[in-house]
Amino acid sequence: xxxxxxxxxxxxxxNSIINSLKKLEYRGYDSAGIATLADGLINEVKSKGRxxxxxxxxxxxxxxxxxxxxxxxxxTHGVPxxxxxxxxxxxxxxxxxxxxIENSTILKKYLLGKGHKFKSQTDxxxxxxxxxxxxxxSELQEAITKTLKQLHGSFALGIIFKDxxxxxxxxxxxxxxxxxxxxxxxxxxxxxxxxxxxxxxxxYLEDGEFCFIKKxxxxxxxxxxxxxNKKVLELSSDQQxxxxxxxxxxxxxxxxxxxxxxxxxIKEYLDSMNNDINIYNFPWKINEIKSIMLIGxxxxxxxCLMAKYWFEELTTLDVNIDxxxxxxxxxxxxxxxxxxxxxxxxxxxxxTYAALDLCNKNNMKTCAVVNVIESSIARDSNFVLPIHCxxxxxxxxxxxxxxxxxxxxxxxxxxxxxxxxxxxxDYQEKIKxxxxxxxxxxxxxxxxxxxxxxxxxxNEAKGSMFLGRGFSFPIALEGALKLKELSxxxxxxxxxxxxxxxxxxxxxxxxxxxxxAPRDNYYKKTISNMQEVVARGAKVLLITNKSKDExxxxxxxxxxxxxxxxxxxLPFLLTIPLQKLAYYSALxxxxxxxxPRNLAKSVTVE
Ligand code: F6R
Numbered sequence: 344x345x346x347x348x349x350x351x352x353x354x355x356x357x358n359s360i361i362n363s364l365k366k367l368e369y370r371g372y373d374s375a376g377i378a379t380l381a382d383g384l385i386n387e388v389k390s391k392g393r394x395x396x397x398x399x400x401x402x403x404x405x406x407x408x409x410x411x412x413x414x415x416x417x418x419t420h421g422v423p424x425x426x427x428x429x430x431x432x433x434x435x436x437x438x439x440x441x442x443x444i445e446n447s448t449i450l451k452k453y454l455l456g457k458g459h460k461f462k463s464q465t466d467x468x469x470x471x472x473x474x475x476x477x478x479x480x481s482e483l484q485e486a487i488t489k490t491l492k493q494l495h496g497s498f499a500l501g502i503i504f505k506d507x508x509x510x511x512x513x514x515x516x517x518x519x520x521x522x523x524x525x526x527x528x529x530x531x532x533x534x535x536x537x538x539x540x541x542x543x544x545x546x547y548l549e550d551g552e553f554c555f556i557k558k559x560x561x562x563x564x565x566x567x568x569x570x571x572n573k574k575v576l577e578l579s580s581d582q583q584x585x586x587x588x589x590x591x592x593x594x595x596x597x598x599x600x601x602x603x604x605x606x607x608x609i610k611e612y613l614d615s616m617n618n619d620i621n622i623y624n625f626p627w628k629i630n631e632i633k634s635i636m637l638i639g640x641x642x643x644x645x646x647c648l649m650a651k652y653w654f655e656e657l658t659t660l661d662v663n664i665d666x667x668x669x670x671x672x673x674x675x676x677x678x679x680x681x682x683x684x685x686x687x688x689x690x691x692x693x694x695t696y697a698a699l700d701l702c703n704k705n706n707m708k709t710c711a712v713v714n715v716i717e718s719s720i721a722r723d724s725n726f727v728l729p730i731h732c733x734x735x736x737x738x739x740x741x742x743x744x745x746x747x748x749x750x751x752x753x754x755x756x757x758x759x760x761x762x763x764x765x766x767x768x769d770y771q772e773k774i775k776x777x778x779x780x781x782x783x784x785x786x787x788x789x790x791x792x793x794x795x796x797x798x799x800x801x802n803e804a805k806g807s808m809f810l811g812r813g814f815s816f817p818i819a820l821e822g823a824l825k826l827k828e829l830s831x832x833x834x835x836x837x838x839x840x841x842x843x844x845x846x847x848x849x850x851x852x853x854x855x856x857x858x859x860a861p862r863d864n865y866y867k868k869t870i871s872n873m874q875e876v877v878a879r880g881a882k883v884l885l886i887t888n889k890s891k892d893e894x895x896x897x898x899x900x901x902x903x904x905x906x907x908x909x910x911x912x913l914p915f916l917l918t919i920p921l922q923k924l925a926y927y928s929a930l931x932x933x934x935x936x937x938x939p940r941n942l943a944k945s946v947t948v949e
Contacts, residue, residue, distance in 0.1 A: 345372065345429075345441040345947065347520070348538075349412040349501040349511040349531030351558045356528075357406040360413040363530075363537045364394045366585075369593070369736040371943030372415035373423030378430040378437040378503065379408030385437045385505050389428035409558070410509055412501040412531075414439035417943050420447070421464030431468045433459075433475045435505045440467040441533055442518040443948050445496035470494065474502065487512060487553060488568040497693065497948065499548075501531050514553035518947045519691050519719050522546045522554055522561055524575065529556045534691065534945065535578055535717055536585075536734065543578040547722065578717065585734060592936045594737035594829075598922050599788060602781040604742045605915075607731045608749045609777060618774050620757040626726050627708055629761045632682045634661035638670050638698045639686035640946065642740040642821060643747060646686050646712075649817040649914060650751035656911070657759035667694035668949065670701075677705040684710045686751070688735055688743035689945040690718020697949065699723060712750050714743050728754065737937045738944045739828055741922050744821060745784075745915060752911065753777075776909045783906040787919045790903060794920055797884060797901055798927035801826060804855050806833035809921070810876075811859035812840055812869045818914050819859050822921030828939050829929035839872035852880035855900075857924075859917050861888045863910040870894070886920055888913055 346367030350356040360377050375397055376389030386406055390396040394415065397403070414429035420443070421427035429439045444450070447466035450473060455461070459472040473493060477486035483504075497517025504510060513520050513531040523530035523538035523545050531554075532538040535545055548554060551566035552573075563573045590596035614621045635654055637647035647664040654662040665673075667685075671694060683702045687695045690713040699720055702709050711724035714732050721727045730746030756773055759765040765773075801807050807826065811819035820836035827834045837846055839858065850856070856876050860869040866887075877883050882900040888907045905916035929936045 345417050345533070346415045346537060347412070347439050347441055347499055347501045347531065347533040348414075349439070349503075349513065349556065350528060351410045351509055351511050351556050352528035353558055354409060354528075355407055356409060356411045357403050359541065360411050361394060361398060361403065362540065363532070364413045364415055366540060367415050367533070367537050368394060369536075369738070369937065369944050371738050371938050372417045374416045374418075374425065374428035375414065376416075376428040376430055377406065377411055377413040378432060379406050379411035380503050380505065380508060381408035383505060383508075385432050385503065387430055387432050387437065389425045389430070391424050391428065410503060410511060412437065412439045412503055412511060419443055419948060420466040427463045427465050429467060431463060431465065431471045433471050435478070436471050436474050437503050438467060438471045438474070439501040440470060441499040441947055442497035442516075444469055444494055444498065446494070450493065470498075470500065483507070484564070484568055487514070488566070491516070491553065491566065499533055499947075509557045511556040512553060513548060513556060515548040516550050517693065520548045522548070522556060524561070528558050529561050531556055533947075539578060545576050545578055545717070546573045547576070547717070547719075576717065585736065592737065592926075594739055594741060594926055594936050597735055597737050597742045598919070598926065600733070601742050601745050601788070601919070602785040604732045604746050605749055605781040605784060608746055608753075609781070611729075611731055612750070612753045613774060613777065615778070618771050620753055620760070620774065622728070622754065622757055624726070627682070629758070631680060632660070632708070632758075633680040634663070634678065635682050635684060637662070637664045637684045637686060637751075638667050638695060640667050640692050640694055642744050642824060643686040643688060643692070643695070645817045645821040645824070646744060646747035646751060647684075648820070649748045649814070650755060652814050652817070653752050653755040653911060654758070657755045658762055658764050660758065667692065667698040671697045675701070677702070677707055679707070682708050682710055684712060684751075685720055685724060686712045686747050687718070687720050688714045688740055688747070690715045690720040691945045691947055692720070693947050693949045696720055696723075712747055714746065736944075738939055738942050739825055739925065745918060748914065773909065773911065776912055780908065780912055780915060783908055783916060784919065787905045787916050790905070790920060791923065793901070793903060794923045795927045798924055798931055800855050800882060801924065801928050802830060802832060802932055804832070804853070806835065806849070807855040807857065808846065808849070809834060809836045809857045809859070810839040810842065810869070810872060812838060812865040812872070814863060814910065814914050815859035815861060815865065815869070815917060818917045818921065819857070821918065822857060822859075822924070825922055825925035826928060828942060829925045829936060830932055830934060831940070832928070839869050842872055842875060847875065847879065850876050850879040850881050854881050855884060856881040857884045857886060857921070859886050861905075861910070861913040861917060862890050862892070863913060886917055888916065
């Protein structure tokens with residue numbers, strides 16, 4: 344999604360801005376641009392498509408200036424082209440913006456009335472002219488405070504001024520924004536990835552705050568324009584994770600990293616000596632929690648659904664789940680004895696953050712399951728359970744999904760033990776199985792050639808279905824999501840038992856259908872559902888786990904067997920072939936696997 348970078352330095356900044364924009368490419372975007380200030384003039388270059396186009400289409404050596412802002416845009420208002428690309432500039436002011444200005448139509452009408460001329464179809468251009476208008480009657484700081492109050496919606500902003508040679512203003516409401524500190528230069532960035540190559544010293548802006556960044560000093564203000572002090576944080580360095588190494592794509596690398604992801608998570612949360620689970624500093628007493636609400640979007644929502652099955656299996660807690668964009672606008676019945684869990688890889692997803700914010704405002708117990716521990720969702724939750732996956736760069740979530748469900752499984756097991764709802768022998772057994780899980784994932788990853796061959800059938804079909812029951816149902820949804828987002832073919836995840844209630848009408852001769860039927864409690868029922876689709880001509884890819892017992896069904900098109908473990912942990916193993924299926928089908932089509940069309944890694948608009 345959109346990304347911002349700003350640099351105020353003692354030397355020319357255009358190269359560093361381009362390099363930082365490249366770090367933001369993983370977020371998904373459709374145009375890019377830079378503006379620098381040199382000799383009292385704002386110079387701007389913008390292009391549709393990749394940051395590379397800026398380098399190819401313009402001679403950036405001529406874009407001098409020791410201060411500048413850059414942007415990658417994911418279109419919301421107005422098509423992706425060079426006119427709508429950011430920065431947007433008037434003669435005096437240039438702005439980059441992440442987020443959406445909800446009252447832009449009203450503000451535009453007002454500004455047109457004042458004689459301002461608009462070039463683009465974006466909501467952002469309104470901000471440029473509003474600042475320009477407010478500067479006519481107010482000093483800089485007052486004009487900024489006034490402008491920010493006039494804007495409705497969400498924003499992270501970077502602003503430079505023709506007449507102020509060394510200043511970048513940053514402002515945040517809803518969309519994340521960070522300031523970085525370097526030698527004789529300071530930075531503005533929409534996330535720490537963009538700044539990490541330049542500094543590990545960061546300050547995050549909170550909602551309503553803005554800052555004045557000069558090369559040798561940074562000042563922060565609250566929404567009333569009053570100066571405030573803020574902490575400088577030091578980020579950990581995990582630079583090697585930003586390289587693809589020998590892999591063709593980040594996604595391939597991240598799939599293969601999953602045994603390590605699980606090992607790290609297990610090491611963090613398991614006390615191997617005592618065969619127990621450690622969740623340190625849990626801020627509530629166990630009897631204060633009577634129910635659980637899990638909230639997320641996309642893949643993270645599928646993790647929530649997976650967790651619901653485990654919590655219900657292992658505890659007697661009431662468990663509900665919701666999609667963040669629905670939860671935030673519903674008339675919720677907030678309950679003090681509910682633990683609200685927010686699941687998010689990035690920790691910056693706008694809808695998930697808004698749902699968290701709503702719970703915080705109602706004084707609920709909030710817990711974040713996140714990958715990025717410096718993220719807004721992590722910072723604003725009462726308690727954080729990190730998934731310890733390292734940076735996930737591919738837009739399609741893979742290792743973060745396994746990381747999320749690992750942490751949620753560990754939490755459900757721990758709560759079950761603390762609530763004395765699991766026999767100690769079973770608890771110990773499940774912990775032992777968990778320790779063996781990374782090895783089993785590694786084995787399952789070696790099933791590869793079969794999946795490569797199978798992928799073509801999914802590409803050639805009009806659409807496909809992914810079926811599962813019980814613990815396998817969330818994985819069916821996740822498998823279908825991965826296939827549609829990467830190879831742009833229609834794929835539907837469904838509970839296998841629901842087929843007769845409508846979707847069976849879609850089945851026709853040769854339609855590929857993935858059936859997840861591990862040998863768990865649901866096995867026989869799922870196999871019956873599978874026979875119903877086989878009978879109607881579907882090409883069934885059965886994914887099950889290894890077993891001595893024969894499969895009692897004929898006419899299965901293809902079969903993949905994953906390793907065997909206890910029923911709780913089979914979802915981890917079933918996920919692997921589905922990730923690979925999506926990967927290979929996009930690879931065969933030659934699609935941009937790490938940056939699928941129209942999608943963004945960090946969805947910072949609602
Ligand atoms: C799909 C995918 C998305 C994200 C969703 C939430 O592969 O990655 O569906 O899961 O946008 O993102 P986070 O987890 O960052 O909140």
